[in-house]
Amino acid sequence: MVKLPRLLTWTLRVLVAGYLALLVAWPVALVAQHTFADGLDAMRTALADPTVTHALWLTVEVAVLAVLVNLVFGVGISLLLVRYEFPGKRLLSALLDLPLSVSPVVVGLALLLVYNGVDGWFGPTIERAGLQVVFSTPGMVMATVFVALPLVIREVVPILEEIGDDQEQAARSLGAGAWATFRRVTLPSIKWAVAYGVVLSLARSLGEFGAVKIVSGNVVGSTQTTTLVVEQKYQDFEQSTAYAAAFLLAFAAVLCLVVVTVIRPKEEQK
Amino acid sequence: MTAAVESPARTRSTARPGRALSRSRGATLGLGVALLWFSLLVLIPLAAVLVTASEGGWSGFWQVVSNEQTFAAIRLTVLQAALVTVVNVVLGPVIAWVLVRDRFWGRSVLNVIIDIPFALPTIVAGLVLLSLYGPQSPLGLHLANTESAVTLALLFVTLPFIVRTVQPVLEELEPDVEEAAASLGASRTTILVKILLPSLVPAIAAGAALSFARGISEYGALVLLSGNLPMRTEVASVRVLSYVENGNTAAAAAVATVLLVVALAVIVVLDLVQRRVARRG
Numbered sequence: 002m003v004k005l006p007r008l009l010t011w012t013l014r015v016l017v018a019g020y021l022a023l024l025v026a027w028p029v030a031l032v033a034q035h036t037f038a039d040g041l042d043a044m045r046t047a048l049a050d051p052t053v054t055h056a057l058w059l060t061v062e063v064a065v066l067a068v069l070v071n072l073v074f075g076v077g078i079s080l081l082l083v084r085y086e087f088p089g090k091r092l093l094s095a096l097l098d099l100p101l102s103v104s105p106v107v108v109g110l111a112l113l114l115v116y117n118g119v120d121g122w123f124g125p126t127i128e129r130a131g132l133q134v135v136f137s138t139p140g141m142v143m144a145t146v147f148v149a150l151p152l153v154i155r156e157v158v159p160i161l162e163e164i165g166d167d168q169e170q171a172a173r174s175l176g177a178g179a180w181a182t183f184r185r186v187t188l189p190s191i192k193w194a195v196a197y198g199v200v201l202s203l204a205r206s207l208g209e210f211g212a213v214k215i216v217s218g219n220v221v222g223s224t225q226t227t228t229l230v231v232e233q234k235y236q237d238f239e240q241s242t243a244y245a246a247a248f249l250l251a252f253a254a255v256l257c258l259v260v261v262t263v264i265r266p267k268e269e270q271k
Numbered sequence: 272m273t274a275a276v277e278s279p280a281r282t283r284s285t286a287r288p289g290r291a292l293s294r295s296r297g298a299t300l301g302l303g304v305a306l307l308w309f310s311l312l313v314l315i316p317l318a319a320v321l322v323t324a325s326e327g328g329w330s331g332f333w334q335v336v337s338n339e340q341t342f343a344a345i346r347l348t349v350l351q352a353a354l355v356t357v358v359n360v361v362l363g364p365v366i367a368w369v370l371v372r373d374r375f376w377g378r379s380v381l382n383v384i385i386d387i388p389f390a391l392p393t394i395v396a397g398l399v400l401l402s403l404y405g406p407q408s409p410l411g412l413h414l415a416n417t418e419s420a421v422t423l424a425l426l427f428v429t430l431p432f433i434v435r436t437v438q439p440v441l442e443e444l445e446p447d448v449e450e451a452a453a454s455l456g457a458s459r460t461t462i463l464v465k466i467l468l469p470s471l472v473p474a475i476a477a478g479a480a481l482s483f484a485r486g487i488s489e490y491g492a493l494v495l496l497s498g499n500l501p502m503r504t505e506v507a508s509v510r511v512l513s514y515v516e517n518g519n520t521a522a523a524a525a526v527a528t529v530l531l532v533v534a535l536a537v538i539v540v541l542d543l544v545q546r547r548v549a550r551r552g
Contacts, residue, residue: 003449003462010373017369018377020362021384023403024427029387031402031409032395078305085298093306095542100313102481102534104488105393106508107527110515111316114323114524122319147312179297201390208392210491211508215515228394228491235398235495247395254390258383 029251036248039241047245052222053230057249060227063138063213064206067145071202074146075153076195080187082154083161084169100150108147109215116140136218141226144212149205153198160194161187197264204257208250320531323524335525340501341510345529347421348507352486355425359482360475363433370434371441389431393491396427401496416498421506424492429485433478440474441467473548477541484537488530 005013036043047053081087082094100108116124116134127134134140168190172182188195210228217224225233227246234243324332335341370382388396400423404414414420444467452462490508497504507526514523 003453003459003467005459013365013369014373014375017362017366018381021366021381024423024430025384025387028399028403029391032399035402074305074308077301078309081298081302081305085295085302087302091542093309095538096314097309098538098541099317099534102484102488102537103317104490104508104511104527104530104534106490106511106515107320107488107530108316110511110520110523110527111320113515114319114520115316122315143312150313179295204390208390208395210392210394210494211512215512228392231392231394231398232494243398247392247398250392250395251399254392254395255387258386258390261386262383 032244032247032251035241035244043241043245044248047242050242052225053227053234053242053246055222056225056227056230056246059138059141059225060207063141063145063226064203066138066142067149067206068199068202070142070146071149071153072195072199074150075198075202076157076191079154079157079161080183083158084166097154098151100147105144105148105209105211106215108144108212112140112144112147112212112216116143135216136220136224138224140216141213141224144216145206145209148209148212149202152201152205153195156194156198156201157191160191164190193264197261200257200260200264204254207253317531320524320527323521324528327521327525331521332525332528335522336529340505341522341526343502344505344510345507345526347418347505348487349533351418351421351425351506352483355422355429355486356479356483358426359429359433360479363478363482364437364471364475366434367437367441371438385431385434388427388429393428393489394494396492397424397495400424400427400492405496415496416500416504418504420497421493421504424496425486425489428489428492429482432482432485433475436474436478436481437471440471444470473544477544480537480540480544484534487533 078097082090113121113135115122116127118124118128118133118135121135124135132139134143168186169182172186177185208228209226210232213226214229217226217229219225219229219233221233227250231243231247231250234240234246327334336345366385370378370385391399400420401415403410404412404420404423406413406415408414414423448466449462452466457465488508489506490512493499493504493506493509497506499505499509507530511523511526511530514520514526
């Protein structure tokens with residue numbers, strides 16, 4: 002392996018550590034420091050605010066629903082993409098990555114155009130059937146599902162490709178049905194990839210902001226999620242509450258990262 | 272299950288891998304449901320954006336995009352995303368190199384820090400940067416509401432892309448090749464430029480495409496940090512949002528179309544790069 006001169010090694014090391022400290026580590030640490038500057042007061046005030054607690058529960062509800070939808074859809078479509086041939090497969094596979102590069106604001110606008118109850122393409126029909134999508138939970142879940150859509154798929158597809166289908170074929174030839182094969186042969190070998198994808202989706206879903214801002218209508222105490230509360234409280238000069246809510250979100254995100262780091266080596270041992 | 276249900280399964284299992292879909296009714300149904308959901312959620316809404324933008328005709332579209340404030344926003348967005356991508360193209364491989372080839376205390380901490388911008392909610396990212404580069408900056412750097420704030424926010428959110436695409440490639444490179452080159456008298460610079468760099472280029476390109484796409488579409492991290500000053504720090508996404516809030520969905524769709532076209536171009540580039548890599552491997 003090529004070795005760099007010592008001086009250059011040290012220069013690069015300091016450069017990288019310095020850049021990451023200034024861009025990420027120090028600012029993140031400051032938010033924690035701001036939150037707990039007066040001990041637990043800021044956190045207590047924030048958690049006593051009904052707007053904040055309502056938003057926290059709504060965030061959890063929307064994120065969990067979105068992750069469940071993406072889990073089922075993601076695993077299903079990954080199996081179809083890897084194990085079956087059908088026309089348009091490459092196009093579909095490329096389109097599935099689209100949500101990663103579409104602006105959340107555009108996602109919100111797109112859903113609004115189709116599902117709003119006044120002049121949307123499907124909105125009025127669905128609303129007459131008794132389901133309000135936009136400015137309500139279903140729309141927020143859809144927006145969150147949209148932005149986190151590829152995360153499970155991107156984790157599961159490579160693993161499915163790697164393990165091949167020898168074992169699945171063996172199970173089938175021994176008389177196992179499709180469901181039994183999936184549950185007892187396929188699932189055990191992809192479970193870490195699925196878990197990894199779920200944690201990534203959860204982190205993304207808890208933090209969605211732009212798309213949800215448009216689709217939810219941002220109604221205080223009703224359709225306002227935690228990220229929207231952070232924005233509003235900051236702009237209303239309730240900075241300590243904003244920092245406390247932001248800290249909770251950041252804490253959840255870092256927790257997800259830790260879980261991912263714990264999961265990863267187990268997957269590699271296989 | 273009855274034998275009648277099991278026997279087709281058995282014939283299916285003897286087929287070679289890459290079975291045609293028509294052999295399994297369950298898979299066809301699954302694909303149908305998945306495509307329906309994907310269409311309802313992603314394809315039809317995105318098509319609605321394009322259709323709404325085209326309703327005013329080319330002149331209507333052009334009128335929106337050439338509006339002074341909107342044009343400034345689009346220009347700022349593209350320039351800043353390009354600038355940030357260039358910075359990432361230089362720094363990303365360097366960070367990946369340090370994380371893979373260097374051994375020092377704290378390396379694993381740096382490795383986790385790289386992922387923070389990806390996991391952190393964007394609005395929190397904005398708040399986080401504001402605490403070090405805002406009005407109460409302990410460094411005395413007051414960048415909020417300036418163009419540098421946009422650069423800073425984009426640097427933060429795009430940090431992981433190139434690092435994370437280059438890192439696995441660097442890890443899997445065979446040291447033999449470098450050693451062989453060295454034993455044949457190649458200098459360090461020659462090895463870096465002629466052996467390492469060419470194998471990293473596809474990964475760098477893929478990461479750069481993702482980083483540019485993310486930069487173009489960023490919204491959350493900018494809201495609190497850049498102040499969204501018209502003509503100065505307002506980006507395209509903010510422009511879309513203010514059109515939506517004013518009820519002018521046609522104009523919002525026009526600007527969104529510009530963003531979508533760029534996103535599509537990025538997908539195409541990514542797909543081409545990945546196919547090239549697959550063919551080589």
